[in-house]
Amino acid sequence: MDLTRRHLLALAAAFAGAQAARAGTAPMNVVTTTGMIADTVRVIGGDAVTVRALMGPGIDPHSFRQTRSDIVALTRADLVLWHGLYLEAQMEEFLARLAARQPVVAVGEAVPESLRIAHPDYEGRFDPHVWMVPDLWRHVADGIAVALAEARPDAARDIARNARAFRADLDRLGIYATETLATIPPEARVLVTAHDAFGYFGRAYGFQVEGIQGISTESEAGLARIRDLVELLVARGIRAVFVESTVPDRNIRALIEGAAARGHEVRIGGELFSDAMGQPGTYEGTYTGMIDHNITTIARALGGQAPQRGLNGWLAAEG
Template sequence: MRKLFAFALVLIGLAGCQSQDNSTPQTKKEKSGTNIQYPIPVAATVGMVADLVNNVGQEYVDVKQIMGTGVDPHMHKASRDDVVAIMNADVVFYSGLMLEGKMTDTLIKVSRNKPVYAVTELINEKTLLEPDDFNGHYDPHVWMDVSAWSQCVDAVKDALSQYDPQHADVYEKNAATYKQKLEQLHKYGLETLKSIPEDSRTLITSHDAFNYFGRAYGLDVQGVQGISTESEAGLKRINELVDLLVKKKIKAVFVESSVSKKNITALIEGARAQGHQIEIGGELFSDAMGEPGTYEGTYLGMLDHNITIVARALGGTAPEKGMQNKLTP
């Protein structure tokens, strides 16, 4: 069962946080639709989840995002402000599949007091990847395949409709509209990344966040680190990738916005030592989106950016400013 398994707060710690912050958690609302505060206070762990909730809930939700731009969710530990945000929310959404691993050390039993949902809950398990080196767990980076992430829209729609049945028809309509936009983005990814020459279809990044991306759009994806950024890249792994870069004459490697660049720098230096010049093809968004208020600060913009940058750097054809002509130059 992938629905919330260990979310909550130690009551003593919670009381301490409230006294320091001088804020009081909202009282639990009934699900009858007759005693609901609008916009509904919602907490969401990462930007991709917050964006889902904003698109489905729109004016009926007020979403507080826990982890901001450039934050690595694998390593994030809940702060005092995070605790307050979660306790002030009436509904909590998180990604699931162990993405927010370290937050479970602080969060205990929140679901006993309020609804808490994993947006990946309804994804067909056949869609999920289970890498050999991830100890029997699924790869959590599902949003890298737009068609797979689209399945999460219904989880948000169902959760909001259950909590606020009065506006279920609105959430249904919003979800359908957003899924159409995601379908368009997925098609853009398929067509654009297909333009990369066959012998250049290797994507090397800081860590294994792009396996779904590679499967969906036909790329051989290689990460320096494992799926979780807690894992350290060994010298053997770096040497293996340097040999691959030289052998296949790969033109570019990519850094990630929420992961250190040191391992990618080591790859570039290693390839140059063997006489192969390589460059950084660009910075990709992996575990976090772009700055709030920007196009890249939305899920659509995040994936549009990644698709466009990868295609252009590896020899494919893509508009400089992306699918919607909105990418930051």
């Protein structure tokens, strides 16, 4: 049987499954691209959903391509939620075709355009990393709640209740971010990372953000960029740079070596979660834990004050 025929059969099964879910009380089968969306769906959807994320810890969504098993999961889903804003660049064509056959929603695009950061190189495109700021992720959470309630109107009341509780958690996380990051001396608020995933973070909390690569990890880091950042580290006396869980650390190591050659010592301030969360079953493997980890790690590395175990006291102990 050829792949196209298998896809058509899978689509027919998906429609049948969706009708059965709507007719009864079985949990709705939701497939998401990123872990951040999946975790938010689990919290807001509660017992009304089962969730599968295609992209696990350490997976770079910019370069991710769906496998055959991913295609089967997507076509069998009652609801597909992806980020959009050109994050899943390699999947966009497939997801557009899928949207003609079943419910598919780009929830990242719930963030109003007026709040997005324009892509520096492509007109009409935007920085997709809106999850870095809890106040922006509220819009995505609201979009997820709407999509879930529309797909499962019988569970709409529970979904609305869970969404309110999640928004309250985001408010608390946002306050922690603002207060904790404000303890970093102004002259030390320079965040150097592997790629430019922290633009919204920098705008929200007053940081100069410098990524070695651009907004997408598909861009290449040139020698000139490395030299410029080494010059910045030396001139500003920056003592810490950060690796990312989804990006190889070779360029960060090159920065450290370049600064050392200039007589300036720079250390790795920690690993940040940029495009994926931590391991499943851990606090860092949740949206709240991911952001708590980043806030706490950045603050402690750059001279601010933050509890070692973070907002809720649940972060993994250092070392």
